[in-house]
Amino acid sequence: MQTADTLLDSIAPAQGQPGREILDPATGSVVGTAPEHTVADLEAAVQAAKAAQPAWAALGHEARSRALLAAADAVDAHAEELARILSREQGKPLNGPNARFEVGACSAWLRATAATVLEPETVAEADGSTAVLQYRPLGVVGAIGPWNWPMMIAVWQVAPALRMGNTVVVKPSEYTPLSVLALVRVLNSALPEGVLAAVSGGREVGAALSSHPRIAKVMFTGSTATGKAIIRSSADTVKRLTLELGGNDAGIVLPDVDPAAIAEGLFWGAFINTGQTCAALKRLYVHEDIYHAVCDALTEYAKNVPMGVGLEEENVLGPLQNKAQYEIVRDLVQSAKDSGARVLLGGDPDEAQPGYFYPTTLVADIDNANPLVAEEQFGPALPIIRYSTVDEAVEMANGVEVGLGASVWSADQAGAREVAARLEAGTVWINNHGAVNPMAPFGGAKQSGYGLEFGVEGLKALGQPQVIHG
Numbered sequence: 079m080q081t082a083d084t085l086l087d088s089i090a091p092a093q094g095q096p097g098r099e100i101l102d103p104a105t106g107s108v109v110g111t112a113p114e115h116t117v118a119d120l121e122a123a124v125q126a127a128k129a130a131q132p133a134w135a136a137l138g139h140e141a142r143s144r145a146l147l148a149a150a151d152a153v154d155a156h157a158e159e160l161a162r163i164l165s166r167e168q169g170k171p172l173n174g175p176n177a178r179f180e181v182g183a184c185s186a187w188l189r190a191t192a193a194t195v196l197e198p199e200t201v202a203e204a205d206g207s208t209a210v211l212q213y214r215p216l217g218v219v220g221a222i223g224p225w226n227w228p229m230m231i232a233v234w235q236v237a238p239a240l241r242m243g244n245t246v247v248v249k250p251s252e253y254t255p256l257s258v259l260a261l262v263r264v265l266n267s268a269l270p271e272g273v274l275a276a277v278s279g280g281r282e283v284g285a286a287l288s289s290h291p292r293i294a295k296v297m298f299t300g301s302t303a304t305g306k307a308i309i310r311s312s313a314d315t316v317k318r319l320t321l322e323l324g325g326n327d328a329g330i331v332l333p334d335v336d337p338a339a340i341a342e343g344l345f346w347g348a349f350i351n352t353g354q355t356c357a358a359l360k361r362l363y364v365h366e367d368i369y370h371a372v373c374d375a376l377t378e379y380a381k382n383v384p385m386g387v388g389l390e391e392e393n394v395l396g397p398l399q400n401k402a403q404y405e406i407v408r409d410l411v412q413s414a415k416d417s418g419a420r421v422l423l424g425g426d427p428d429e430a431q432p433g434y435f436y437p438t439t440l441v442a443d444i445d446n447a448n449p450l451v452a453e454e455q456f457g458p459a460l461p462i463i464r465y466s467t468v469d470e471a472v473e474m475a476n477g478v479e480v481g482l483g484a485s486v487w488s489a490d491q492a493g494a495r496e497v498a499a500r501l502e503a504g505t506v507w508i509n510n511h512g513a514v515n516p517m518a519p520f521g522g523a524k525q526s527g528y529g530l531e532f533g534v535e536g537l538k539a540l541g542q543p544q545v546i547h548g
């Protein structure tokens with residue numbers, strides 16, 4: 079078995095090739111060097127993927143599923159090395175719902191995708207003839223990912239694409255290339271040559287991928303602004319797109335809950351991956367009758383959750399992944415403080431400390447129009463807004479242009495479902511926020527994107543529908 083360092087060596091640029099040092103966001107130390115691939119490298123990768131695709135498609139579903147299961151075994155065999163690379167590069171701790179959890183999700187999703195079956199469907203029958211809907215491979219799929227859950231999201235994109243007989247070129251975020259390159263290296267130890275490649279470059283490589291005439295589909299997860307750029311650059315080739323974009327998820331706490339019983343769930347719904355999660359709770363609406371009790375219970379829970387360097391086993395919260403994100407969170411909390419909002423916890427970063435650590439922050443008595451509420455803060459700072467009627471809470475929850483996830487917290491399942499159905503979000507959780515399941519379709523409403531991932535719907539998104547009448 080390779081160590082994390084030998085895995086990093088195996089993905090480093092060859093002698094004389096350009097590379098970029100990647101720094102640990104917790105300590106500033108060098109994690110490794112990522113190759114700096116260019117648009118010319120992308121061109122070569124796309125040509126190779128195109129050449130490999132017919133044979134991969136010809137293998138058929140069963141053989142491709144077996145290959146995905148072998149890839150899952152390879153991930154499991156390298157789980158600890160992968161988790162250590164992820165922790166050092168992304169900043170997320172090994173423990174808690176973080177690096178080891180993310181690597182575990184990679185093999186779990188590979189296995190679930192291998193086991194998912196998309197059968198041809200007879201959609202009409204008349205006069206002795208039938209119309210059968212089936213799905214052909216699309217060709218070469220481009221997968222462009224973000225830096226918050228870099229390995230897991232790469233697998234969410236790659237696994238269904240491969241399962242459906244496509245070959246794939248992955249473009250990781252320039253902030254977290256080592257994690258994805260290491261993962262692809264491990265996956266490729268089990269996959270046939272040429273079906274999966276990674277090109278590690280910046281925005282220009284992403285832009286070239288999304289306008290490339292030989293890329294049939296782009297799976298994109300990232301910000302709404304980049305999603306819009308990809309829509310534009312993919313237009314000339316009428317590329318298929320699945321867009322998982324930004325969110326600003328609301329949680330609505332109804333007055334019938336026990337605040338102490340939901341505090342842990344609320345906390346992890348908001349602070350998983352130190353708040354750097356697309357479908358995390360980012361605006362908490364609490365009924366006025368229990369507002370203080372919920373604020374107190376959440377503060378009580380949050381103040382004891384350890385944050386620090388990811389490789390230290392006791393930590394379960396880490397730094398922000400990069401300086402730009404640190405500054406966004408710092409400035410948004412400052413704007414809330416300047417407006418007179420009440421800081422219950424945190425809000426006072428120690429700028430002398432190394433690393434992009436921002437303390438766990440809870441902000442109460444904040445106006446719904448404040449930027450900390452209205453914008454996606456993507457960090458460990460949760461605004462808690464008071465409401466008096468459910469109609470008011472629903473209106474505030476729906477009052478943004480994005481709609482990825484949302485949650486309703488209540489002792490009454492039926493009542494909570496009624497509120498859930500009124501929320502403009504692709505997923506709504508009851509008494510939970512953010513738990514995903516490989517069989518339950520996941521995707522955004524409004525400017526959080528379009529298209530679905532996971533399960534049978536996710537496979538359909540990676541195939542070309544074809545109806546045969548006969």
Ligand code: NAD
Pocket residue numbers: 222223224225226227231249250251252279280281282283284285286288299300301302303304305307308321322323324325355356357454456482522526527
């Ligand atoms: P980002 O949009 O800045 O970058 C994402 C990727 O797009 C990177 O690989 C980047 O190199 C590439 N890119 C940049 N410009 C491009 C262009 N013009 N054409 C093609 N590719 C280009 O996003 P980020 O900061 O890495 O990620 C954070 C964002 O992602 C947040 O908004 C978060 O909510 C969102 N996100 C959404 C989901 C989801 O499932 N909906 C999941 C995770 C993250």
